[in-house]
Amino acid sequence: MNYKIVNGSVSYGAETILEEINFEIKEKEKIAIVGRNGSGKSTLLKAIIHNELLEEGIGSSKFGVYQQGSPVIGYLKQIEFEDANTTLLDEILKIYQILTDLEKKMIYLENQLKEDSNEKMIREYTDTLEKYKRLDGYTYQKEYETVLNKFGFDKEDKYKKISEFSGGQKTKIAFVKLLLSKPDILLLDEPTNNLDITTIEWLENYLKNYPKSVVIVSHDRMFLDKIVSKIYEIEYATLTEYTGNYASFEVQKRMNYEKQLKDYEYQQKEIKRLQTIADRFRYKPTKAKMALSKLKKIEQMVKVEEPNQYDLRTFHTNFSIEVNSGNKVLTVRDLEIGYDKVLSKVSFELYKGQKLGIIGANGMGKTTLLRTLMGMIPKLSGTFEYGYHVKKEYFDQQLHFEDKNRTVLEEFSKEFPNLTITETRNALGAFMFSGEDVLKKIAVLSGGERSRLQLCKIFKKKPNLLILDEPTNHMDIIGKESLEYLLKNYEGSLLFVSHDRYFVNKIADSLLVFENGKVKYFNLTYNEYLAMKENSEEIEEENKNEKIQNSKTLENKEKYKIRKRIGKLETEISKREEKIKLLEFEMQKEEVCTDYVKLGELQKEIQNLNDELDILLNEWEELSSNI
Numbered sequence: 001m002n003y004k005i006v007n008g009s010v011s012y013g014a015e016t017i018l019e020e021i022n023f024e025i026k027e028k029e030k031i032a033i034v035g036r037n038g039s040g041k042s043t044l045l046k047a048i049i050h051n052e053l054l055e056e057g058i059g060s061s062k063f064g065v066y067q068q069g070s071p072v073i074g075y076l077k078q079i080e081f082e083d084a085n086t087t088l089l090d091e092i093l094k095i096y097q098i099l100t101d102l103e104k105k106m107i108y109l110e111n112q113l114k115e116d117s118n119e120k121m122i123r124e125y126t127d128t129l130e131k132y133k134r135l136d137g138y139t140y141q142k143e144y145e146t147v148l149n150k151f152g153f154d155k156e157d158k159y160k161k162i163s164e165f166s167g168g169q170k171t172k173i174a175f176v177k178l179l180l181s182k183p184d185i186l187l188l189d190e191p192t193n194n195l196d197i198t199t200i201e202w203l204e205n206y207l208k209n210y211p212k213s214v215v216i217v218s219h220d221r222m223f224l225d226k227i228v229s230k231i232y233e234i235e236y237a238t239l240t241e242y243t244g245n246y247a248s249f250e251v252q253k254r255m256n257y258e259k260q261l262k263d264y265e266y267q268q269k270e271i272k273r274l275q276t277i278a279d280r281f282r283y284k285p286t287k288a289k290m291a292l293s294k295l296k297k298i299e300q301m302v303k304v305e306e307p308n309q310y311d312l313r314t315f316h317t318n319f320s321i322e323v324n325s326g327n328k329v330l331t332v333r334d335l336e337i338g339y340d341k342v343l344s345k346v347s348f349e350l351y352k353g354q355k356l357g358i359i360g361a362n363g364m365g366k367t368t369l370l371r372t373l374m375g376m377i378p379k380l381s382g383t384f385e386y387g388y389h390v391k392k393e394y395f396d397q398q399l400h401f402e403d404k405n406r407t408v409l410e411e412f413s414k415e416f417p418n419l420t421i422t423e424t425r426n427a428l429g430a431f432m433f434s435g436e437d438v439l440k441k442i443a444v445l446s447g448g449e450r451s452r453l454q455l456c457k458i459f460k461k462k463p464n465l466l467i468l469d470e471p472t473n474h475m476d477i478i479g480k481e482s483l484e485y486l487l488k489n490y491e492g493s494l495l496f497v498s499h500d501r502y503f504v505n506k507i508a509d510s511l512l513v514f515e516n517g518k519v520k521y522f523n524l525t526y527n528e529y530l531a532m533k534e535n536s537e538e539i540e541e542e543n544k545n546e547k548i549q550n551s552k553t554l555e556n557k558e559k560y561k562i563r564k565r566i567g568k569l570e571t572e573i574s575k576r577e578e579k580i581k582l583l584e585f586e587m588q589k590e591e592v593c594t595d596y597v598k599l600g601e602l603q604k605e606i607q608n609l610n611d612e613l614d615i616l617l618n619e620w621e622e623l624s625s626n627i
Contacts (some may be wrong), residue, residue, distance in 0.1 A: 313429060
């Protein structure tokens, strides 16, 4: 199976969304489409299904859409429920219509054979049974039971009507149906949204082993790293193809940009040199031929295009705290949280400067904990107490605003009435609300814009404790990296819930894990926690099989040390990569571009960081090969 778009484009009215689409899906490929919010990722998915959206692009190749056979393409937004009074089980069984029909036929034939076991009927029954086996009839029930369980549905849920489920649960049911239907090309648009870490990890494994092709639009970097082997990036309305996972894409993109920039700059210098010679000697009779040859050489050159600078438009702020808190920021003792019943019982302490990440399954009480600590819902029992001079601010994942008819400017001004209009506009401009954007009503803002407005208000208050509930939900990757940079350099304390494992690993220096009905505190980063967990699981499995040996235990301990060191190295590598990105962004500023002294200093600093990066990467590769 092959699917291919050559030199396509998509436009809405006079606006071109994608101007040159060259895109290919090969059999069993796992592909990611990445890019900024609004760059056209979801548009490309729609164009794969609805080819009539496509027209000829700006490239020289002949426009066309080519496919082998008639591949079935599955897309979540295509799935609707015909009858909301159908039970969940009956809705799922629609996928297995062939198998359920075969089951009915086998029961009928079995009853007939009791009365008349003639050879024709026996042969028909045998053929039906063989077909049932060939189509995995004996395993399909286990398959859908497993998937429903992983998406948080229990046995009782199977007999509920579709109309009884919430909007979020209905989306999950549609997702389950899509996975179980096993289309030839599976198109997924932000599949990890609203899934907890346990479900995301299961989905990763499912998609890695999916026997057909998968195309994913996602901002979840760790998810992409573990699944895809090819990436298409959309930037400036154009698609660029990269081989490898997301981490490999980032490296290739930087290297390609640097190489093209170097080639361009070298060629421009050579053109300038040749042109200078030609201009100098073209009117001297004895040198005119030589001057013309230089001009001809310039004409014959295959021109190297100046590479587009990265699209790094993002929010930024000089975030500082107004007053320092005491050393002990928050003490939680046997705090029972919930509404009509106890969801979890929590105990922990948060200290000045600590960044505590909260992870775990949905429905365990992570958001409930934050809302309890903010006084938004009452505690059931136990205690919590904030320390001396704690000034806290809360980011609500629901992005609730009191009056959605206010403009961005009105909303911000209401919070900070003493600021001048210039100060207000500067603050909003730092979060990408400039010009007419500040006159937009909150009701028409996207999820990403609402997130930026909420963060802008929070950071302007200069708290020394941030309590954040899923702050990256509506952000693209550049936005996430910007928030990561701000929070890494934040001098206050941080308590946050997130299902974005990459984000958690970057920010958290300790974890509060909701798992199996319990809440446990770990003074570990996410990578260190995974290493510890893997080591524990290995030892537990060996204990079950009564095969633990001293040598094996030592080997596991050594592996644990190596993994822990790898985690530390990855943290250090990320720090330097972030610093390089920041410096490269600094070099693009107008006031820096003309300051050659400053440019030289920045280039030297980037070179030093790259040298350090090489040393860390070499150690990382060596250790990784030993586990």
